[in-house]
Amino acid sequence: MDQVVLEDVLTQLRTALEVNDLISASSIIEALRPADQADLFWELDEEEQTALLPELNPADAADIFKELYDEDVVEIAEQLPLDTLVEIVNEMEPDEAADLLDDLEPEQAEAVLAKLKEAPEVKSLAHYPDDSAGGLMTSAYLTLWRRMTAQQAIDTIRDWRPDEETIYYLFVTDRLKRLLGVINLRQLIVADPATPIAEIMDTDVVYVYIDTDQEECADLMQRYDLLALPVVDENKVLLGVITIDDLVDVIQDEASEDIQRLGGAEPLDRGYLDTSILAITRKRIGWLLLLFITATLTGLVMDSFQDELAAMVALGIFIPMLIGTGGNAGSQTTATIIRAMALGDVDWHDAWHVCLHEIGIGLVLGLGMAVVTYGLAIIWVKDHQLALTVAVSIFGIVLWATGAGSLLPLLAARLGIDPTVVSGPVMSTMVDATGLFIYFTIARIILGL
Amino acid sequence: MDQVVLEDVLTQLRTALEVNDLISASSIIEALRPADQADLFWELDEEEQTALLPELNPADAADIFKELYDEDVVEIAEQLPLDTLVEIVNEMEPDEAADLLDDLEPEQAEAVLAKLKEAPEVKSLAHYPDDSAGGLMTSAYLTLWRRMTAQQAIDTIRDWRPDEETIYYLFVTDRLKRLLGVINLRQLIVADPATPIAEIMDTDVVYVYIDTDQEECADLMQRYDLLALPVVDENKVLLGVITIDDLVDVIQDEASEDIQRLGGAEPLDRGYLDTSILAITRKRIGWLLLLFITATLTGLVMDSFQDELAAMVALGIFIPMLIGTGGNAGSQTTATIIRAMALGDVDWHDAWHVCLHEIGIGLVLGLGMAVVTYGLAIIWVKDHQLALTVAVSIFGIVLWATGAGSLLPLLAARLGIDPTVVSGPVMSTMVDATGLFIYFTIARIILGL
Numbered sequence: 001m002d003q004v005v006l007e008d009v010l011t012q013l014r015t016a017l018e019v020n021d022l023i024s025a026s027s028i029i030e031a032l033r034p035a036d037q038a039d040l041f042w043e044l045d046e047e048e049q050t051a052l053l054p055e056l057n058p059a060d061a062a063d064i065f066k067e068l069y070d071e072d073v074v075e076i077a078e079q080l081p082l083d084t085l086v087e088i089v090n091e092m093e094p095d096e097a098a099d100l101l102d103d104l105e106p107e108q109a110e111a112v113l114a115k116l117k118e119a120p121e122v123k124s125l126a127h128y129p130d131d132s133a134g135g136l137m138t139s140a141y142l143t144l145w146r147r148m149t150a151q152q153a154i155d156t157i158r159d160w161r162p163d164e165e166t167i168y169y170l171f172v173t174d175r176l177k178r179l180l181g182v183i184n185l186r187q188l189i190v191a192d193p194a195t196p197i198a199e200i201m202d203t204d205v206v207y208v209y210i211d212t213d214q215e216e217c218a219d220l221m222q223r224y225d226l227l228a229l230p231v232v233d234e235n236k237v238l239l240g241v242i243t244i245d246d247l248v249d250v251i252q253d254e255a256s257e258d259i260q261r262l263g264g265a266e267p268l269d270r271g272y273l274d275t276s277i278l279a280i281t282r283k284r285i286g287w288l289l290l291l292f293i294t295a296t297l298t299g300l301v302m303d304s305f306q307d308e309l310a311a312m313v314a315l316g317i318f319i320p321m322l323i324g325t326g327g328n329a330g331s332q333t334t335a336t337i338i339r340a341m342a343l344g345d346v347d348w349h350d351a352w353h354v355c356l357h358e359i360g361i362g363l364v365l366g367l368g369m370a371v372v373t374y375g376l377a378i379i380w381v382k383d384h385q386l387a388l389t390v391a392v393s394i395f396g397i398v399l400w401a402t403g404a405g406s407l408l409p410l411l412a413a414r415l416g417i418d419p420t421v422v423s424g425p426v427m428s429t430m431v432d433a434t435g436l437f438i439y440f441t442i443a444r445i446i447l448g449l
Numbered sequence: 450m451d452q453v454v455l456e457d458v459l460t461q462l463r464t465a466l467e468v469n470d471l472i473s474a475s476s477i478i479e480a481l482r483p484a485d486q487a488d489l490f491w492e493l494d495e496e497e498q499t500a501l502l503p504e505l506n507p508a509d510a511a512d513i514f515k516e517l518y519d520e521d522v523v524e525i526a527e528q529l530p531l532d533t534l535v536e537i538v539n540e541m542e543p544d545e546a547a548d549l550l551d552d553l554e555p556e557q558a559e560a561v562l563a564k565l566k567e568a569p570e571v572k573s574l575a576h577y578p579d580d581s582a583g584g585l586m587t588s589a590y591l592t593l594w595r596r597m598t599a600q601q602a603i604d605t606i607r608d609w610r611p612d613e614e615t616i617y618y619l620f621v622t623d624r625l626k627r628l629l630g631v632i633n634l635r636q637l638i639v640a641d642p643a644t645p646i647a648e649i650m651d652t653d654v655v656y657v658y659i660d661t662d663q664e665e666c667a668d669l670m671q672r673y674d675l676l677a678l679p680v681v682d683e684n685k686v687l688l689g690v691i692t693i694d695d696l697v698d699v700i701q702d703e704a705s706e707d708i709q710r711l712g713g714a715e716p717l718d719r720g721y722l723d724t725s726i727l728a729i730t731r732k733r734i735g736w737l738l739l740l741f742i743t744a745t746l747t748g749l750v751m752d753s754f755q756d757e758l759a760a761m762v763a764l765g766i767f768i769p770m771l772i773g774t775g776g777n778a779g780s781q782t783t784a785t786i787i788r789a790m791a792l793g794d795v796d797w798h799d800a801w802h803v804c805l806h807e808i809g810i811g812l813v814l815g816l817g818m819a820v821v822t823y824g825l826a827i828i829w830v831k832d833h834q835l836a837l838t839v840a841v842s843i844f845g846i847v848l849w850a851t852g853a854g855s856l857l858p859l860l861a862a863r864l865g866i867d868p869t870v871v872s873g874p875v876m877s878t879m880v881d882a883t884g885l886f887i888y889f890t891i892a893r894i895i896l897g898l
Contacts, residue, residue, distance in 0.1 A: 033655075252700065260784050264784070265784060284810070288781070291777050292773075319768065320748065327877065336709055343705065364726060425781075432773055
């Protein structure tokens with residue numbers, strides 16, 4: 001439904017732009033919701049974009065910037081006249097403005113900052129890394145004093161006219177701006193208007209420090225169903241607030257990164273179709289080459305068992321099946337463990353417990369696979385000893401792959417490496433080489449080669 | 450920080466339970482936040498859990514149920530006296546109560562329903578599948594009339610004392626309960642108290658139908674930064690509201706499912722360490738067996754090229770490296786495409802565009818890999834023709850894997866199959882067999898075997 005309507009609007013917009021009717025064009029855009037404005041805007045040519053932006057209401061332009069990928073905003077910003085850009089940045093939330101300035105060329109960022117209304121605020125936010133609490137928080141929030149009454153608090157809010165996303169939790173501080181408590185808008189409305197804030201507020205506040213990682217912030221907000229999370233310094237002085245809309249984006253971004261890394265590619269910085277062929281290739285070729293080179297290990301193992309292979313060519317038939325199964329069993333395990341780690345269900349302290357769990361699973365899975373494999377192999381090659389070799393090998397390979405697959409991501413996290421990086425393809429390549437070694441060794445023993 | 454404190458509290462709780470001091474035990478639990486209550490509760494033995502629950506405030510027990518995995522709640526509920534269970538269910542949100550009753554044995558569900566305060570509401574919600582808008586929505590929400598003033602609306606809210614999660618958006622309906630507009634609490638507070646609702650409300654409401662899939666609901670809420678999403682029937686009559694806390698859970702659940710399926714395992718229903726070895730094995734063995742059996746295809750290909758292998762044993766050395774690289778290139782592609790589909794960046798209509806994009810990437814990646822491979826192979830086997838065979842094969846395999854890897858998930862989605870199911874391991878197995886075929890065919894041509 002939405003899709004069809006947007007296409008119609010795009011046609012109208014293009015028609016207006018063709019005759020250079022920028023006023024109609026901007027009123028078409030301004031009638032939409034921000035996410036749709038951004039989609040439509042993105043469909044335009046670069047020239048059309050740069051022509052249209054100065055005509056738009058700066059608040060709408062700021063909304064569009066918020067919805068686009070960071071890299072695209074930078075490209076557009078570089079084409080804009082300085083005054084237009086300053087007007088737009090003035091309308092952005094301080095945390096978003098700081099992120100954008102961080103991405104611009106230093107000279108352009110300086111020039112914008114010099115003309116900005118809230119320059120000191122934006123500047124102070126620009127220090128923090130994007131993926132920390134400091135980088136996520138906004139400095140646009142309202143604090144209340146504990147001696148106010150509920151009615152005074154409501155009046156203050158009415159005067160301040162805050163943005164929607166920053167209003168639902170109000171934080172109470174003392175005169176040194178130290179965080180004392182939190183109160184939500186519902187409590188404020190429901191309370192008797194004469195009650196002092198101190199009697200309504202919740203003093204058991206969940207907060208984070210300025211350098212807390214964004215994933216931990218997201219976990220806390222999800223765990224305690226929070227719409228806003230206060231950020232404090234070591235003296236518990238309130239520095240900013242993280243709001244739920246930023247959290248949802250963090251969760252999606254972290255899941256995107258995990259999924260792409262599990263597939264063995266570096267995550268993309270923007271939408272798939274908007275990323276050039278060369279940029280995507282760059283994100284993939286490093287891993288592909290590294291894995292190929294480590295896969296020479298499998299070649300070395302094959303090479304060192306050439307006599308066995310020559311003595312019994314039928315051994316070779318089962319190689320892709322065996323190493324494929326090892327890779328599959330391993331990636332089933334790593335995917336489960338990585339997700340459990342991301343959800344906070346397990347961490348390094350559970351390593352022993354997890355490993356025992358997976359060895360149990362590996363024993364049952366391996367046994368089941370061995371029975372099926374023996375049946376299949378005996379029908380195929382009609383040789384009891386060869387079938388037994390393949391069956392015992394698959395048992396060993398599955399057991400090894402599940403055990404190793406469970407420890408690898410935990411160990412990586414312990415060493416400070418992103419566990420998704422060592423999983424998926426890295427895991428498969430490792431299991432390929434070791435699986436071959438297991439197979440040929442068992443063949444030597446059982447077949448006496 | 451949190452972790453340490455919780456461990457201390459657990460020790461206190463256990464001490465109280467050992468001397469059967471249920472009153473101290475329940476006051477220890479009641480002092481915590483719901484997510485922590487649930488964690489602590491889950492650490493107790495089943496006997497302790499069943500003894501403690503009737504002593505807890507039913508509202509706290511309901512919060513604990515909300516935080517636990519569904520399957521665990523059912524196990525606990527089955528042990529509880531009927532009256533205790535009814536008291537707890539009475540405190541749950543209607544949508545959560547409906548989900549729980551759906552999971553219980555029919556007789557127990559009937560017995561609870563017979564004694565429930567809001568039985569008709571819960572019953573009407575129980576019809577809808579868990580993963581549809583109807584299954585996610587709650588029927589506990591407040592509607593306003595368009596002729597009320599802002600002050601009257603605030604007074605209504607004060608009287609109604611709604612839950613926190615349902616208060617931030619208020620929906621305005623006509624007398625037939627048809628949705629007319631939405632107003633948020635911020636607008637209500639900021640407005641002049643005498644203004645009629647009709648003048649403040651936003652009439653351009655984003656809504657979904659009762660059977661809309663939960664993923665689409667999540668996309669809409671994220672796209673438009675909504676804290677609540679109204680659910681209507683075909684006449685636009687308001688039936689319920691989906692709130693942001695449910696959405697965050699949906700996003701995490703969908704990401705978990707995608708990641709586990711990409712790893713080639715069926716998703717788990719509860720926490721990893723809480724799922725038994727046999728239950729996890731059941732989730733994995735089906736795929737492992739299916740993939741093993743389809744991998745016999747690779748065996749058949751190997752078998753049919755036995756003469757070539759016997760003529761040149763060195764050909765075998767490169768098999769694991771070649772099929773490994775094919776699998777890696779394919780899973781890089783599927784992971785990227787699947788994530789782009791989940792984020793709504795691409796769909797079936799872009800298939801042609803996506804495929805061309807990936808063919809471009811495959812050409813560049815394949816060329817790069819071929820150059821490296823030739824260099825590596827010529828050093829290793831010192832045979833120009835064999836090195837050329839391996840290099841040309843890797844070019845063909847990478848090109849084929851990226852092309853097929855891009856179309857497979859789109860095609861699956863088009864056919865109504867979850868794209869993650871056909872990706873990861875399924876993709877690798879397919880690329881293994883076809884990769885071998887490409888390799889041996891090129892070997893025949895170049896080496897004249």
